[in-house]
Amino acid sequence: MCAANQPPVSLLDQIDSPDDLQDLNLRQLEDLAEELRQRIIDSVEKVGGHLAPSLGVVELTLALHYVFDTPVDKIVWDVGHQTYAHKLLTGRRDRFDTLRQLGGISGFPKRSESPHDAFDTGHSSTSISAxxxxxxxxxLKKGPGKVVAVIGDGSFxxxxxxxxxxQAGDLDEDLIVVFNDNGMSIAPNVGALSKFMSRALSGKAYQTFRKSMERRLKALGSMGEDLLNIARRSEESFKAFYTPGMLFEALKFNYVGPIDGHNLERLIETLKYVKPLQGPQLVxxxxxxxxxxxxxEANPSHYHGVGARPPRRDPAAPPPPQSYTEVFGQTMLELARRRPEVMAITAAMPEGTGLAPFxxxxxxxxxxVGIAEQHAVTFAAGLAVQGFHPVVAIYSTFMQRAFDQIVHDVCLTNLPVVLALDRGGIVGEDGATHQGLLDLSFLRCVPNLSLMSPADENELRHMLYTALEHDGPVALRYPRGKGVGVAHDEPLRILPWGKGEMRRPGKDVALIGIGVGVEACAQAAESLAQEGVEAAVVNARFVKPLDEELIxxxxxxxxxxxxxxxxxxNGGFGSAVLELLARRGLTGIKVRVVALNDTFVEHGSQAQLRHLYGVDAQAVAEAARRLLD
Incomplete structure (x- = not known):
């Protein structure tokens, strides 16, 4: 009993590891589920994060940790954006409000963070292989542990x-796959597989039908008994037709389900049944x-990933600039209205890439196309052969998956496909798995592919128009977040191909930026001017082809x-400039490359990370001072 006026004892505050769950009864576990939900909601409201995915698996997470003994048993979470309850149950409760903050805990599983995180994840569809x-x-080690993969239907x-x-079915390995079916990835799922999954009967509906048929057949006497025996022998075929069991059984998985993922008692019972079974199992x-x-629940796409609650804005203040993503989406609409051959393709990200209005x-x-980046690029190549001009909008970090298709299916035959790389550069709180810091390097080496990046949101509009006027493959890379705040000039115009622009003349040092680097150069030039240094600022616009004459x-x-x-x-824009100087035989030129230095960038705000990794205006000014010294 609680003393008068004392708040009830929190169950969550008593959970320091999954072992503590064994001390709770079913009613307490259900109460704990509600505490977990409230803690997740409260924390995400403060610091942002993946809300809807984590709320959807609270009971499943509790059941997994109640039945399986991590870290001896190993749970691999696909993507990992749904692991907030898992983190709260595995010793990170007191640090949970540092989620996705610089120096805090990651929004995704990380082995360096906890022994209960069996595998580092962040991209989809990797869990079963891992x-x-x-x-x-x-x-092979003769270890005692069981291995569980938790994967959503979107990742499938x-x-x-x-x-x-x-491979798992062929090896007949002891592997448990928990198929978390909520009909969603980030947006509603698409494709024939998703439609097939939606035919699944709930466990309750199936059992109701089965019992009703038994009663009717038994009422027919001996003939009914004979029919009932035939029906029982046919039951597996019936289930296979009306549930996804047919698909998974064909892959040699023993199929169990479907079951209610919010019924803790049923979840625990089922997982206890499956745990000792040998061979591949799918729940x-x-x-x-x-x-x-x-x-x-009403709008899971909107609440998939949310930012921290913004500070109250002064109603008299001017509205914030549009994001690059919003400007891209609006420009796509404008161009599509003019040009019937323009098509838009994305990989499960219609809202995230700004293409929902399109x-x-x-x-x-x-x-x-769903979570299928490779297919998206080759599909676009097929459309281009048919005379269309497709724009494939995918986050930079996910475009990595389609590198072979970019090379083999688009660039080898020089097809007019535009690759729109959203969230290029430092992304922020999602951390190392989501930063878009490799694209300039891995795309610059591909023959026939042109590569450009805008200095501001207005230039993005003109670059997209320019890319669609080009008869060949183009990659257009732009950052996450709000634009610089420049006005949009009309009408849309074609930018001079392969040409940059001099934004500020100077004679002492030249600051040459690409993309958001141009704004850092402009700010650094202002700082240097106060010291009497005349710094030129160049907006390169193109990484490939470079404006060789201007540079x-x-x-x-x-x-x-x-x-x-x-x-x-390594291999980025600065490398391209150094190669140019070497090729032209320009000796005696002093060069500093401001870029990320062979590292993966962790989580934190964009501003914090730019400063920490030395790519902000302060770092640019300091690089210029060193050259001048």
């Missing part, structure tokens, strides 16, 4: 998931994304160059 590797390793639209399933769990928070106005010219001209004039980019230094 878990299979863990399971084979466990067997990617081919890698089926590659892992196919089909039906959940609701955003469960327990009405706004997230999809609504031009449904026949918009395709969401060589400022190199000759200033003798000192600072290149600025939000990308790995």
């Amino acid at each position: 878990a299979l590797g863990l399971a084979v390793g466990e067997r 639209t990617a081919g890698m998931a089926f590659e892992g399933m196919n 089909h769990v039906i959940t609701t994304k955003g469960r327990g928070y009405a706004p997230a 999809a609504e106005e031009f449904p026949e010219r918009f395709v969401d 060589c001209e400022v190199a000759h004039t200033c003798g000192r160059l600072v290149t600025v980019e939000e990308n790995e230094a």
Whole structure:
């Protein structure tokens, strides 16, 4: 009993590790589920994060940790954006409010953070392959642990998931796959597989039908008994037709389900049944994304990933600039209205890439391929052969998956496909798995592919128009977040191909930026001007082809160059400039490359990370001072 006026004792505050769950009864576990939900909602409101995915798996997370003994048993979470309850139960409760903050805990599983995180994840559809590797390793080491992969139905639209399933079935390995079916990835799922999954009967509906048929057949006497025996022998075929069991059984998985993913008693009972079984097992769990928070249940796409609650804005203050993503989406609409051959393609990100309005106005010219980036690029190549001009909008970090298709299916035959790389550069709180810091390097090396990046949101509009006027493959890379705040000039115009622009003349040092690096150069030039230094500022616009004449001209004039980019230094924009100087035989030019130095960037705000990793205006000014010294 609680003393008068004392708050009830929190169950969550008593959970320091999953072992503590064994002290709770079913009613207490259900109460704990509600505490977990409230803690997740409260924390995400403060610091932002993936809300709806984590709310949807609270009971499933509790059941997994109640039945399995981590870290001896290993749970691999696909993507990992749904692991907030898992983190709260595995010793990170007191640090949970540091989620996704600089120096705090990650929003995704990280082995360096906890022994209960079996595998580092962040991209979709990797869990089954990783878990299979863990399971084979466990067997070879003669270890006692079981291995579980938790994967959503959205992730099942990617081919890698089926590659892992196919191998697991062939090896007949002891692997448990928990199929979290909520009908969603980030947006509603698409494709024939998703439609097949939606045919699944709930466990309750199936049992009701079965018992009703038994009663009717028994009422027929001996003939009914004979029919009932035939029906029982046919039961597995019936279940296979009406549930996804047919698909998974074909891959040699023992299929269990579907079951209610919010019924703790049923979840625990089922997982206890499956745990000792040998061979590959699949448990089909039906959940609701955003469960327990009405706004997230009503609009799970909007609440998939949310920012921290913004400070109250002064109504008299001017509105904030539009984001690059919003400007891209609006420009796509404008161009599609003029040009019927323009099509838009994305990989499960219609809202995230700003293409939702395009999809609504031009449904026949918009395709969401699901989580299948490789397919998206090759599909676009097929459209280009047919005379269309497709724009493939995918986050930079996910475009990495389609590198072979970019090379082999688009660039080798020089097809007019535009690759729109959203969230290029430092992304922020999502951390190392989501930063877009490799694209300038891995795309610059591909023949026939042109590569450009805007200095501001207005230039993005003109670059997209320019890319669609170009008869060949173009990659257009732009950052996450708000634009610089410049006005949009009309009409849309074609930018001079392969040409940059001199934004500020100077004779002492030239600051040459690409993308958001241009703004850092402009700010650094202002700072240097107060010290009497005349710094030229160049907006390169193109990484490939470079404006060789402009760069060589400022190199000759200033003798000192600072290149600025939000990308790995290896093979990036600065490397391209150094190669140019070497090729032209321009000796004696002093060069500093401001870029990321062969590292993966962790989580934190964009401003914090730019300062920490030395790619902000302060770092540019300091690089210029060193050259001048």
